[in-house]
Amino acid sequence: MKSKFIMTALALVPVLVFAQTSPNLLGSWKGIGNAAVAGADIYHPTEKDKEKSVRFTNMEFTLVVDREEGRNFTGYISSTSNKTTANADNKKMILGSYAKDKKSGVWVNDVGGSATFKLADSNILEVCYTQVSPKPMVADCLEMIKQ
Numbered sequence: 226m227k228s229k230f231i232m233t234a235l236a237l238v239p240v241l242v243f244a245q246t247s248p249n250l251l252g253s254w255k256g257i258g259n260a261a262v263a264g265a266d267i268y269h270p271t272e273k274d275k276e277k278s279v280r281f282t283n284m285e286f287t288l289v290v291d292r293e294e295g296r297n298f299t300g301y302i303s304s305t306s307n308k309t310t311a312n313a314d315n316k317k318m319i320l321g322s323y324a325k326d327k328k329s330g331v332w333v334n335d336v337g338g339s340a341t342f343k344l345a346d347s348n349i350l351e352v353c354y355t356q357v358s359p360k361p362m363v364a365d366c367l368e369m370i371k372q
Contacts (some may be wrong), residue, residue, distance in 0.1 A: 248323045250290040250298055254350055256369035258286050258304070264361025266336075288319075288350075288369055296323040302334065338363065347371070 290300040321332030338356035
């Protein structure tokens with residue numbers, strides 16, 4: 226009898242582990258990005274005639290994930306800095322997918338950028354973003370906190 230109980234309990238462990246690792250990015254996330262930037266766009270404005278210089282920026286980003294299905298999700302990301310404000314013009318749509326581990330994955334946005342991410346825990350998202358189009362080129366890593 227005791228061995229049947231142990232076998233039943235062991236059989237449930239994979240089910241419980243799977244249930245605990247289900248993805249859940251739904252909601253709002255915020256963090257401060259630290260980017261190396263060359264070029265300018267709505268997220269990374271610069272003074273006239275300085276678009277070609279490399280600079281380092283810090284700005285607050287808001288990620289909103291409004292839909293998840295299986296290992297896929299969608300939403301938008303926006304930013305604010307001392308030169309820009311969050312508004313409909315600077316929202317970039319994102320499309321994303323989780324890796325098999327359901328804690329990491331990738332997303333792309335509607336201007337040719339992409340990001341890798343990892344859920345450090347249920348409230349901390351580590352993100353590294355790159356954009357290699359001519360205007361601008363961006364490398365940015367940040368930690369986002371669920372709101």
